[in-house]
Amino acid sequence: MLESPLHEHHLLRYEVEELAEPFREYERTAVVSFFDENNKKVTVQKYGIITGDDIFKKIDEGEALNLNHAYVKNFSLTNYRTNKGFDDHVYIHLKNxxxxxxxxxxxxxxxxxxxxxxxxxxxxxxxxxxxxxxNFFNANFSHCDVSFKKAKFGSGSTSFKSVKFGDGGITFNNTNFGTGNLSFVDADFSNGNVDFKNTYFGDGHVDFKFARFASGDISFERASFGKGKKDFKNVEFGGGKIDFRRVNFNDGDVSFEGVEFGNGKVSFRSTVFGYGHKSFHLADFAHGEAQFDYADFGSGEITFNKATVAAISFTGCHLNCYTDLRFGQCTLIDLSNTVVRDILDVKPENEKVIIQEMNLVGMRILGRIFIDWRGNDVYDLIYNQQKTSLFQKAEQFRILKENFRNNGQYDDEDESYVEFKRCEAKAKGIEEPKLKGKGYLAAGINYYFQKYLFDHVGRYATAPTRVLMNVVVTVIVYGLLYFVCTNYFPGFGTVNTTLPDTMNESGSFLNCMYYSAITFFTIGYGDYFAGGYLKLLAVMEGFSGVFLMSYFTVAFVRKILR
Structure with missing residues (x-):
């Protein structure tokens, strides 16, 4: 029946005509005509009419209730209890x-x-x-299999509040809940597998607050929601797999606040969210893995503030709105190939944000990332990654460098730039030759030479004071060499002078330091000069001076201009 076009129309419009002729095992027939939104007839269905009194008689006699193909008007177990004088909370057994x-x-x-x-x-x-x-309020389905597959609800509210399902399979596959509010508040789904695949939940308020699932698998795959609020607050999902793949949440707020997802795998892959607030605040994914790969988060704030998860993936997502990823505890966040168009916030404020790894490979930032080098332990976020290459780590540090510069976090920019250059240099000098299997020795020598020259001396022009320290050390080292050669190895070379003998102090320690300084800074007064092989040493020092002072100038100006 619901394979017909009727199931595609969310608003239920119909007319009922009763005929005094039998249908199947029923004495009378109800002919129901269904119409679409334009009052065009969609389909006509026939049912056998059975009255509430006939059903109540079957209940009294303990008969099986076979209502297949039946038209039932105003069925009410509350009226049955009232007629029997039963308490409002007395369960009524419905056999088979x-x-x-x-x-x-x-x-x-x-x-x-x-x-x-x-x-x-x-x-x-x-x-x-x-x-x-x-109204199925407080209904008990025992441990039977329960099927509402392809059922169709109208425009009124539907309540499964406090309903109890057993360990059998539960399916609402392809069910259409119409346009009214829907409540599964405090529902107990026990250990059975739960199937909401391809279900339409309508434009009303969909409420699963405090519902409990156990060890069974739960699937909402390809389910579709309307524009009302979707509330899964404080749901306990148990230990089975949780599947929200390709769900369309439409516009309206979506809340998974305080949800316990259990140890099963949770997938929101390719899910579509519309306009509205999306909250996973305080959600507990336990030791399971959460996937939001290629999800469309639409517009409206997204928050995972204080949530707990082992590993969570947002690969390929477009984050077009403020996204709060300040997890209370997280081992791995995979943000590879994401596009950030607004603010992505992982920066700690009043409480510590604990994230051990964060993968930014291929990320494109058109907005900003709020992150702090020390507060978020960015160094460890990147270097803790086990599955990324040095080239990929370098790329991530470069992405963060650009982000820090745009945010005006210049000290953090320097830290990122240094690690970017270190990873890049090591990848080219160590990792790449190993992969190619040739040129390892030459590449290694070149790598360590550059590591000393650019990294150790001035941290890639980010530390002018460090360059100055190297200037002092260089002057002293050359001065000591001049002193030792002049006084103990004159055959190698000596520091000579054009001054009269009475003023000649070429062999003194202080004079060697003086000569080293004027050579380093290429002042060249001419009062002292190198002889022998020390001439070569003096040339090397002069070059070192030109290089280090140029290096200092670059580093100093870089700091000042920012």
Missing amino acids: FSAKKSFFDCDITSDFSYAEFGGAKISFESAIFGNGNT
Whole structure:
């Protein structure tokens, strides 16, 4: 029946005509005509009419309730309890209940509250619930398999509040919940697998607050929600796999605040969120893995503030709005190939943000990342990665360098730039030759030479004071060499003078330091000069002076200009 176009129309419009002719095992027939939004007839279905009194008689006599293909008007277990003088909370046993392809019509509510279903399988497959409310409050489905597959609900509210399912399979596959509010608040799904695949949840408020799932797998794959609020606050999902792949949450707020996802794998891969606030605040993914790869988060704030997760992936996502990833505890965040168009926030404020690894390979930043080099231990975030190459680590430090510069975090920019150059140099000098299997020795020598010259001396022109320290050390070292050669190895070379003998102090320690200084700074007064092989040493010192002072100038100006 619901394989027909009827199931595609969320607003249920129909007319009922009762005929005094039999249909199947029923004495009378109900002909129901269904219409679309333009009042065009979509389909016509026939049902056998059964009254509430006939159903109540079957209940009294303990008969099986086979309502397949039946038209039921104003079914109410509350009225049954009232007529029998029972307390409002007394459970009514419904033996071997089946209502495949049935139609439950009502003026106000179809009431299954405190129903106790029995049988191997409880089936509402392809059943239709009219435009009144539908109430399964506190119903108990025992440990039977339960199927609402391809069921269709109208415009009224639907309540499964505090319902208890057993360990059997539970399916709402392809169910259409119409346009009213839907509540599974405090529902207990026990250990059975739960299937909401391809389900349409309507434009009303969808509320799963405090619902409990156990060890079974849960699937909402390709489910579609309307524009009302979607509330999964404080749901306990148990230990099974949790599948929200390709779900369309549409516009409206979505809350998974305080949810316990258990140890199973959680997937929101390719899920679409619309306009509205998306909250995973205080969510606990336990030791499981969470995937949001290629999800479309739409517009509106996204928050994972204080959430706990072992590994979470946002590969290929476009983050077009403020995204709060200040996790309370997280081993790995994979942000590879994401596009950040707004603010991505991982910067600690009043509480510590604990993230051990963060993969930024291929990220494109059109907005900003709020991150702190020391507060977030950025050095460890990148170097803790086990599956990325040095080239990829270099790329990540470069991305962060540009981000820090745009944020005006110049000290953090320097730290990122240094690590970028270190990874790049090591990748070219060590990693790449190993992969190629040739040129390792020459590349290694070149790498360590450059490491000393550019990194050790001035941290790639980010530390002018460090360059000055190297200037002092260089002058002293050359001065000591001049002193030792002049006084102990004159055959190698000596520091000579053009001054009279009475003023000649060429061999003194202070004079050697003086000569080293004027040579380093290429002043060249001419009062002292090198002889022998010390001439070569003096040339080398002069070059060192030119190089180091140029290096200092670059580093100093870089600091001042910022």
